[in-house]
Amino acid sequence: MLLQSAIARRDFLYAGAGAAIGLGFPPPRSRAAPAVRAPGNGKSKSVILVNLTGGLSHIDSLDMKPDAPTEIRGEFKPAATSIPGTQICEHLPLLAARMRHWALVRSMSHGENGHLPGSHRLMTGATMPNQRGTDLDNVLSRRDWPCYAAGLDYIRPRHDGIPNGVTLPHSLIEGPLTWPGQHAGMLGATHDPMLVTQDPNSPTFRMDAFALPVGTTADQVEQRHTLLERLESGGAGDPTFRDHQRHAFSLLASGRVAGAFRLDRETVRVRDRYGRNQFGQSLLLARRLVAAGVPIVQANMGIVQTWDTHTDNWGKLKTRLLPWLDQAIAALIDDLEGEGLLGETFVAVIGEFGRTPKVSTLPGEKLPGRDHWAAVYSGLFAGGGVVGGRVIGKSDRVGAHPVTMSYTPFDLGATIYRALGVDPDSEIRDAQNRPSRVSTGQPMDILFQNR
Structure with a gap:
């Protein structure tokens, strides 16, 4: 009974860290030993991962095979790009004109031809754990590998509200x-x-996480912050709890990120x-967030x-998917370049993989398509020192297998x-330390080498 009472009191205090200023946060988990920060060998301040969830057909977009048999080459025609001798799909004209960046x-x-293990590899750079048990029926699994943001948060935590x-x-x-791999997985919900x-x-559209509660002013928040600092000035209390409090206040104080969500x-x-x-x-929104400092x-x-x-x-690619993607990534690259x-x-x-070279029609369907294919597929990379x-x-x-050196999602990670x-x-540690x-991959250094 005493142990239960102590646990309940601790969890109440954790919740109170946010409640003191009008916010609710999940209780922080005990932190493992910190990892050693890596040397600053990267040129990027931010990464934007554009996840083509479900798997883009490489043969109908970025790696067309116009000389292949009909059942492989599909319905689209290739079009020239700004790279001499390189063609991509006719429905990506804005990308074709901007290939100097890519x-x-x-x-x-x-x-892995399955969506779940393939997506986990894409979003974490690691293999999905084999023993997920009944976790497939749960909201998420804390056995999964951490996504990139979670790994970064563990290795390089920040306390500025961003x-x-x-x-x-x-x-x-x-x-x-x-879908597995979207969260901090084994590192815990804190990350x-x-x-x-x-x-x-x-x-x-609006993001309420950065808004002050109704009836609360910035001065009141600062008064509560000052009061908490005075109460803890003697150094008593759980350090993790104090970190949680500081995070809550810095979140409200971060005008840069709050402003990034104001698309209006x-x-x-x-x-x-x-x-x-x-x-x-x-x-x-992604462009506005990296401009605000989100890594x-x-x-x-x-x-x-x-x-x-x-x-x-x-039909899906021509009428919606490729035109929407083409317009969006063209505007993104233009603005990132224009803003320095x-x-x-x-x-x-x-995406997590490509699509099968051979066209097929599912039973009961009239319109053909392509199935999952991870043996070879295409990706686009730009910025951060990439030689476009x-x-x-x-x-x-026929777009079925690589004939040159291949690169994996682990290498992308x-x-x-x-x-x-x-x-x-860099070392990370799970809840059992x-x-x-x-x-476990090898960086794709070739992206940054002028050859």
């Missing part, structure tokens, strides 16, 4: 299942990225350039399986950490 990698590859990561415009959830749960294209401050012309749809406004933004381009084109592959942020922002546009205007890697004549100046060999390397 390194197109056509030899991404791994061995989150280390933001995921938008929603989490990847299908029914009772939450979860901030989650946006609204469509930035909605006229009612952008002109109509700017918002129209990105596209008045969820894709476009999500990347506009990692993951933009999920669609719901859980938007790019999962088993049926009506060409491109050199310090690493951008990756990629190049094609790296090559697939075979190591590249993301390295871009931010984090050594991929067991050590692991934050990444």
